[in-house]
Amino acid sequence: MEKTVEFYIVKRGDTLSKIARMHRVTLDQILEWNPEITNPDIIYPGHRVRVAPPETEGEFERFPGADFFQPSVSSPVIEAMGYRLIDEGCGVYHDGPDRRWSEADRKSYANWQWKCGFRGQDADGIPGKRSWDKLRVPAVYE
Known part of the structure; x- marks a missing residue:
């Protein structure tokens, strides 16, 4: 079965810890999967947070031309x-x-x-x- 990459869109009042609990993962995992987050205390509504591990193969889209x-x-x-x-x-x-x-x-x-x-x-x-x-x-x- 193919695994789906999952993301969560931050809403007002969310914290990374709350998002991690909602998705049954740890804060450390969230930070590992989202290297663009440099300060875990600063997230904004509308930010897209990966809440599942990335695929090991085909992690990124190839250039479509x-x-x-x-x-x-x-x-x-x-x-x-x-x-x-x-x-x-x-x-x-x-x-x-x-x-x-x-x-x-x-x-x-x-x-x-x-x-x-x-x-x-x-x-x-x-x-x-x-x-x-x-x-x-x-x-x-x-």
Whole structure:
């Protein structure tokens, strides 16, 4: 049976300890699975927290190619990318990311490219393999 990667979206009043108890895991596990959390006392509503261990193989989405990122494309990979961009402080979403590629995705990804040191055409908001691999979008299982 294939294991599903699980995430929890932080709500007002949540703490990492409370989230860990809700999912029957330890705080240390939560911190191990979420290396982007550098201070366990600071989390915000809307933050996406991994509450199950990542897959050992296929942990991250492979680069789907630049042609994938078009307004006609709807995929959970785009939504997962959006949440990673938010985690990295690059998201410019009003209501959060969704499955359809949008201008907010492009602007958020351009912010990520700038954060990575890309400039000019390399920071146009369309993912390229190098910046995608650095982002480490969690594998999506449906």
